[in-house]
Amino acid sequence: MEPAINTSQEDPARLSGPIEVDAELVEDISSLIETGQRGMVLNVLTDLHPADLARILSHLSKDLARDALEWLPADMGGEVLAELDDDFRAGLANDIPNERLTAMIDELETDDAADVLADLPLDVAKEIIGALEDAEDVKELLSHDEDTAGGLMATEFVAVRSDFSVADATEEVRAHADAIADIFMLFVVDGPGHLTGIVTMKKLLLSPATARISEIMNDDIVSVPTEMDQEEVARLMERYDLITLPVVDGVGRLVGRITIDDIVDVIRDEAEEDIQRMSGVAGGEEATDSVFRIMRGRLPWLLVGLAGASLAALVILSFEASLAAASILAGFIPIVMATAGNAGIQSSAIAVQGLASGDIWASDIKMRLRKELSVALLNGLVASAVLGIGILIVGPAFPAQVASPTQLAYTASTALLIVIVLATTIGAMTPLLLDKLGIDPALATGPFITTSNDILGIFVFFMLAEWLYL
């Protein structure tokens, strides 16, 4: 049996298997905890994987979750802590005695320990770190920004010298077998600790016991510096299909390793944050966040949107005479806004995504412009035709409001075509320009492009209406 800190596939005994983690289970556990049936609770919970346990805990009230967490064996409690959402974990940890927290965190690998500690109040974290076995390593990890390679890495790894024999190296693996859940490769370092090569487990297994590491190692290695941004680390591991990535300090000394399972979390988190940012939610909202925290994440963009829309309102107000002359024009405000917004979001989302993945380069600007203009013209012609025909059909039913359906159809179709071309171009080009200027193009998606396209669209429509319709 593997040691309990093992959360990898080497120990899938903890996978929930036949037990379904759902509302029913949560209710059952809830009432078991409430009635103090510790034995029964542990019976159910200790069969589950820590990731499932964490999900159950986040659906319990804080008091019950804390009880359950305190009842669990320290090793399992630690793993559950590591799996919980930051906010929920911080709330729980506040109510747990420091000695118990220390015992739980001591069971974790250094990267997880650092993550848990980073969310605790500073004085509590300091006290706990001092009492940890790996105090030095954890302190070192906490010194890195948590969104960098240094913040992601763990300090547990197997390092061997190039003059080791395969047998020596195997013993080194054995010495670390308990501390490291799963070992995918060995790192080769020189005297001062500089990374000089790697040896995969396959190579080690298949080489004769007397062979030297220097003969079997691969010295053409990819490593990243501690300060590399996690998004860049993710792109690198993803692009080159890496499972483990060594992290080095400023002078090339091996200081840690990042494994792909941590990167999977980064990719998922960044994707969720992208979607939230596009939806006007700041700061990474979690289901377990408090009402006040959710409000803080959402209010800013509601107010920015309100401000943008107020500008659009002022544009409309400036065409008040036209509106008074033909109030039918007000009906085109949502049509112009929705279409300008949609066309702009479409092209900007693609541009931002392409830039992030490296499929589009800022230098591709001419080629992108040609492509986007072609698409905008084609889509614009179709949408305008549909709108124009719609007006010709529906218009005559409102003789009091629509003086000349043909003229209105002509005006509205022309305006829509121009708006779609403008909005698509602005949506596609803004991210590329921002990228050229060194500004994160993701800032341009959603909210800002939509608002400016709304305002521009309304302006173009009323200008054309004054010219062609009135």
Added chain:
Amino acid sequence: MEPAINTSQEDPARLSGPIEVDAELVEDISSLIETGQRGMVLNVLTDLHPADLARILSHLSKDLARDALEWLPADMGGEVLAELDDDFRAGLANDIPNERLTAMIDELETDDAADVLADLPLDVAKEIIGALEDAEDVKELLSHDEDTAGGLMATEFVAVRSDFSVADATEEVRAHADAIADIFMLFVVDGPGHLTGIVTMKKLLLSPATARISEIMNDDIVSVPTEMDQEEVARLMERYDLITLPVVDGVGRLVGRITIDDIVDVIRDEAEEDIQRMSGVAGGEEATDSVFRIMRGRLPWLLVGLAGASLAALVILSFEASLAAASILAGFIPIVMATAGNAGIQSSAIAVQGLASGDIWASDIKMRLRKELSVALLNGLVASAVLGIGILIVGPAFPAQVASPTQLAYTASTALLIVIVLATTIGAMTPLLLDKLGIDPALATGPFITTSNDILGIFVFFMLAEWLYL
């Protein structure tokens, strides 16, 4: 040196290292190919990782890309093919002789071979499959839906019997060492091929040569059926930090394995598709897609948006008398639309995300409703106050249009509060209701919720305006 089909970290020699993959490099390579300098081209290209090569090729014209691909050694060409975007690859492959395609595809692992073949014209694919070494395996893989575990898996794996000794198992690893880039675990099967356990490389390395596999294997295994959806596979591997996942057929026989690097691509692809769907782009647009294909992905939502906005226009038209009486009201159309849209997108994005990740359950509906209503009320009060104060300040500057700023402020603020509460609630509840009904809640994000909230918002505003302002 590892065999050339190795794209894993065991062979990072191919990582680009000092060569920067950028527009300049593409231009250099472009002119080298144009002038037919094959030797020079290969000198530069063969130092690069296939993933980087693929990126360069997608920035070349189709003819030049095909030349480069034909000049590369077959093994490398195959790897590049596997890394290219579907559309671009299909376009290139059309121009490459079948024998050359066969040679390149033969160098790939079965899962990549199947992916490449799936995008070729049916007659070409059939001819090539017949000529492949692994024809049977590839045919089998192609019989699975490409978005399922069966479509993701590779058929290369190391399987041993439980009565094997560690030494036997090691020889089995050796026999597969060339065909499988990196081996993370061995699968234990019985006579008919049923999966009965796993052995990690660490365990194998550290166990005595004479030990039986049955003594060291872990028989508590997680496996997935071939028909499991790739999103579910991804969630599973992600949640339990798995590196390799065995795939079994209907009767539990081992038929393949999925490795985490393929899942990383799934997670990235699904995230990109989510963002595209939210942006009203269907079908997974790639930077290399043709104008016509891009148009097809974007036009449907432009037209749906146009239809939705036309309904909003009809609502406005039905309040034409009010508009004629006070054309200032038209200015509130963008404000109500933008705010209703934003509030709805915020809450629906969080609900959809929470449901997908398992953080929110459909049964949480009451708890979510309470939380969302609290947030909506708080944000609504702040936004309404800001709007009301804005009108009180700006209104008097437009005496001709605004008869009574106080009354207008009161009306607009009340409407905005109601609209925010309604839009937030609809945004948060629709995904949960859809999930309860067994419909994919992601369908509800973005477009549909925005449009319906726009229409509802405009209706509420004009109803209130007729009642309170006119």
